Amino acid sequence: MPKPKHILVIRLSAMGDVAMTVPVLRAFIAQYPEVQLTVLTISRFTPFFRDLSNVTVFEADLKNSHKGIIGLWKLSRELRAIKFNVVADLHNVLRSKVLKFFFFGKRVVQIDKGRNEKKTLTQGKNFTQLKTTHQRYADVFETLGFEIDLENPKFPKKANLNITYLEKIGRDVKPWIGVAPFAAFQGKMYPIDLIETVIVALSQNNKVILFGAGDEEALLLNKISKHNNVINLAGQFSLAEELDIISNLDVMLAMDSGNAHIAAMLGVKVITLWGVTHPFAGFLPYNQAKDSAILANRDAYPKIPTSIYGNKVPTGYENVMRSIHPNDVIERIKSALK
Numbered sequence: 068m069p070k071p072k073h074i075l076v077i078r079l080s081a082m083g084d085v086a087m088t089v090p091v092l093r094a095f096i097a098q099y100p101e102v103q104l105t106v107l108t109i110s111r112f113t114p115f116f117r118d119l120s121n122v123t124v125f126e127a128d129l130k131n132s133h134k135g136i137i138g139l140w141k142l143s144r145e146l147r148a149i150k151f152n153v154v155a156d157l158h159n160v161l162r163s164k165v166l167k168f169f170f171f172g173k174r175v176v177q178i179d180k181g182r183n184e185k186k187t188l189t190q191g192k193n194f195t196q197l198k199t200t201h202q203r204y205a206d207v208f209e210t211l212g213f214e215i216d217l218e219n220p221k222f223p224k225k226a227n228l229n230i231t232y233l234e235k236i237g238r239d240v241k242p243w244i245g246v247a248p249f250a251a252f253q254g255k256m257y258p259i260d261l262i263e264t265v266i267v268a269l270s271q272n273n274k275v276i277l278f279g280a281g282d283e284e285a286l287l288l289n290k291i292s293k294h295n296n297v298i299n300l301a302g303q304f305s306l307a308e309e310l311d312i313i314s315n316l317d318v319m320l321a322m323d324s325g326n327a328h329i330a331a332m333l334g335v336k337v338i339t340l341w342g343v344t345h346p347f348a349g350f351l352p353y354n355q356a357k358d359s360a361i362l363a364n365r366d367a368y369p370k371i372p373t374s375i376y377g378n379k380v381p382t383g384y385e386n387v388m389r390s391i392h393p394n395d396v397i398e399r400i401k402s403a404l405k
Contacts, residue, residue, distance in 0.1 A: 070212050071152030073103040077166065078157040079127060081251075082325035083350075084200070085112045088157055089119070089332040090353045091204045093222075094215050096121045102213070105149055114307035115332070118223045125149070129162070136165065143169035155207045176210045178203050185348055185375050199349045220354045222334025226311035236276065236298055236312070242404055244269055245312075245319040245335075247278040247326030248288075254343035255322045255377035257388050257396075263291050264393040265320070269400060270296040276316070277301060278309065278326055318403045320396070323377065327352045336403050340396065342388040343380055345372035361399055364390035 078088050085108055092104060096119060103121055110126040125146065127133050133142040143166055154175040156163045167175045180203065187193040198206075205215040228236075236243075248262045257265075266275050277288045279301035292299035300312065310333065313319065319330035319337045323344045330337045331352035339352060339360050346360045365371045368387050373379045380387075 070102075072101070073105070073149075073151045074208075074211065075125075075146060075149075075151040075154045076104055076106045076157060077154065077163045078106065079108055079129070079160075079162065080158075082112065083328040084158075086115055086325060086328035086332050087200050087350075087353065088204055089115050090220060091201055091208075091215065091217065092116070092119055092122060094205075094217055094220070095208060095213065097221055098215060099213055105146075105151060107146065111306065114305075114310055115329075117307070117310075139165045140169055142166065146170075153211055155211060157204050157207060174211075176207050178207050181349070188345075188347060189372050189374055189379075191370060194347065196347050197349045199351065201353055203349070220334070222332075223314065225314045228311060228315060232304075232308070232312060235300070235303060237274065239274065241272065241274045241296065242317040243315060244273050244275050244400060244404075245278060245316040245321075245326075245330065246275055247319065247321040247324065249279050249284050250322040250324040250377065252377035252380075254373070254380040254384070254387065255324065256342070257322065257340050257391065258386075259287060259291075261389065261391075261393050265396045265400075266291055266297060267294055268393070268397045270294055273317075273404070274298065276312065278313075318400055320400060323350060331355060338396070338399050338403055340388065340391060342377065343368075343371060343373040343384060344375065344377045348372060348375050359399075359403070361391055361396060363387045 078085050105123045105125050106116055107125050107127055113124045116122050116124050132138060154173055156175055156177040159177040159180060181197055184197050201217060205217055208215055246266055250256045269275050275297045277292060277299045279285060279288050285301035288299040288301045313330050314333045316335050319335050321327035321339055323339055323341050327337050327339050337352045337355050337359060341360055341362045351360060363371060367390055368384055370381055373381055
């Protein structure tokens with residue numbers, strides 16, 4: 068059977084999960100340049116794929132024209148018009164399963180998310196490293212006949228920053244440290260007073276650039292950015308523009324969150340802080356060493372990981388992140404800068 072020449076890749080959300088597809092797709096197109104990829108995702112994430120040759124983004128409008136069963140039927144008809152051969156479903160949720168049904172006649176391979184393995188991990192029955200999400204994505208392509216080598220990563224060049232960026236960030240030559248202190252759930256966020264301690268210490272000899280989204284996050288970061296050499300970019304630039312800036316960082320400090328995966332897909336060193344979640348679930352940012360993850364004290368909090376996504380915080384685990392000392396974070400970042 069001849070290999071397909073055009074693959075539809077489905078990954079609609081969330082931000083970090085979509086960002087994790089990028090290194091896998093970059094490896095794929097380097098190894099199989101004759102194959103065309105169309106990525107089905109939402110418009111917000113289109114900039115993630117901007118530098119990938121042989122990749123076209125098809126934007127799903129899930130809140131309007133592609134909403135509900137009728138909207139997904141319409142979407143399936145629009146997608147059929149691009150004449151893909153097979154489908155790599157990297158999402159495997161209800162929406163993609165409905166699309167699979169509408170694609171009758173097309174081969175669809177769906178990701179094995181390892182739900183049972185992850186359940187035993189969070190129940191404390193099997194505390195071992197699970198397959199990474201990146202490898203799970205690659206496994207889908209392998210099933211389609213395309214084995215992908217993820218061991219020799221390639222990354223885009225740093226973006227050239229024009230005057231618009233430099234007027235906001237400055238032109239000095241100090242190392243740039245990105246800090247993204249927020250996450251979707253409180254159980255994954257380092258307390259704001261501790262992150263400020265880290266930022267103040269790092270700003271003595273480096274430029275610290277803060278990333279966030281939304282008015283509330285911007286207000287919190289505004290208070291921290293009053294320190295010297297600290298710049299708050301929350302709400303200042305579009306996602307595409309933030310990608311330009313992130314690509315120029317020397318290191319990114321982030322939670323177990325989307326910003327960590329965005330920095331990693333651009334080839335930036337990433338230091339991550341982990342609260343009630345754990346890298347064993349397979350979400351360590353791409354191409355980062357195991358010691359890049361700074362973990363909460365599992366001796367004091369033996370139920371870690373309490374969930375895969377950080378949405379479950381047992382009673383008594385509210386301060387789990389405080390078991391990570393700011394000095395440990397500061398020293399780890401200093402080491403990454405060397």
